[in-house]
Amino acid sequence: MEEEMEHRVAERVYLGSMSLVTNQGFSIEENWSNLLSGGDDNWSAISSHDSTYPIGKIDRERFSNLISERGFVDLSLLEQLLCYVISDVIDKGDKLFNRDQCRLIISTTKGNIDLLVSHSVEEDEALFLDNMAQRVSERLGFKRRPMVISNACISGVSALIVGSRLLEAGEEESVIVAGGDLISDFVFSGFDSFKSLSPNVCRPYDVSRDGLTLGEGVGAILLTRQRDRSSGIVILGGSISNDANHISGPSRTGDGLALAMDRALQESGILREDLSFVNMHGTATLFNDEMESKAMALCGLQDVPVNGLKGYIGHTLGGAGVVEVILCAKQLKEDLLLGTHGYQECGCPVPLSLTANNQKLVMSSCLKTASGFGGCNAAIVLAKDTCEAPLKDLKKNKVRAVSSCTINNGQVYKDGLMAFQADAQYPQFIRAAFKSLDAPNMKFYKMDDLSKLGYVAASFLLLDQSLPTDETAIVLWNHSSSLDTDIKHQESLTGQQASGASPSVFVYTLPNIVIGEIAIRFGIKGENNFFIQADEDDSAEVYATNLLVYGRFRYVIVGKCDYLNGKYSANLKLLTI
């Protein structure tokens, strides 16, 4: 078969113009100058019933003045911010920018979730993330259907990896990746119930760190194959992995993150000793930072300079990857490594090369990581476009289907044949289908309805399969994200019988948690990605198939998994080369 294999040389992927809005300002330059001096004046406060926390809030008043003449007023605040950064990216680019051709990729965890306080999902289509992206896309005159990646706190890095692969394979001419989330009561109360918020601005990796600080950030980056549009920075590689360990707790070993970092580095062709710095996720929770230091050691990177940026801007959730990659690109261009603000004394099991001070360094490349709920990790390698890294050779494999599983209307079909049926409402039906598998697991009963659906579908799909766990990816998609559980969480806050946020509900208010549950059950540690899209959109399927075509994985589980208000539909396929 070897001689039949087709090859193609990958295209170079340049970061073009970029735009950034955070608590530290409304442009990259303003952010940069505030970060250089620590930005301590740019924090606001947010209170729960018994505590007050700092928060990196985007200045509403300044933004409304900035945007007043642009005519976005009928859009939600997040939509306006996305329009603002995307327009800024286009305006900074050349006049030939082609909106008919450019593909928009939005990364967000919760989109317009604040609308849920007063609107039902039946009343307001803007609650659906793909509709939100469409509203932004149409308003800016884009012609193509936008993509949405909602992959917890690695959403932004995931979206950049997805975008760069589309360009690298020559499937798109240009892509704009825009990411963002705002801090609503919905999100704040959830993190508060997790007891993961620090009463002071967070202190990544420090011995006295006691939790994370939430922040708001919206950023956009043009990805292009044209060198003359380059900002001077390229993406050389990226990788996503899963811990297959726990849906909210970081791995105790760091092996999942280390897998993503190793693979990203390998793909980039950059030697670890040549890396100028590593920008970590650095949430400043006890276990996250501990895990990251172990991952650095597993990758043999403990001597490479490291920093974390959340002491300046907080944790910007679905925007974090885009926001922090923009700041990594800026550090590379300025040959200046920002200090880890708030850091004083190492509080991690593996000592890292960390300092609170800004340092002038001659730079060539960096690795940026992210980790999130659902056990997901992502890593991406950036370099100056003067670097000599060879272009990748993309082999082209043929892809075939191994098995399928469909769950609809009280019936489970495996490979086209009825495998189980029960004439019952969803809770009874899915429980009976689970029991028919004869594989007891107490955790099943703790899952939300979306996760139960995906878990049972994957269990039927993988009956009698033994998969190479590091070589298997999971790419799922739906239209409703985690809205069904989002509604339950919102009711616990503002419903008639509101009893306060519950951690075991809040953790499921991310669509990719179902992937985490499947990964834990089957030990799958390869890429995991969640797309939000309409039924007629085949973006996720094409992307998943290409993971095999270009030899990134040997098996991919791909398909739809959707649950909202008692309506359910799963359709998974196992593909291989």
Added chain:
Amino acid sequence: MDELILTFKQQLIEALNLEELTPDDIDTDAPLFREGLGLDSIDALEIILILEKQYGIRIENPGESKSIFYSVRTLTDYIVANRK
């Protein structure tokens, strides 16, 4: 005390979605985490909420309270000693 243990087990089953279990299935003295019921960090947060809402007891850091969270027995002893 027996009544408190029974009530507490019912509250655990409800809050932690231990759907397949009855209070009799939960060994009062067995470890709750990892072994035994195999509870995890999210369950620990839910138990903190039970202590707060049902018994008026606040625990800020479950990591520092491992001995309290060991079993139903240690938790109910703690409730008896600290309830308001």
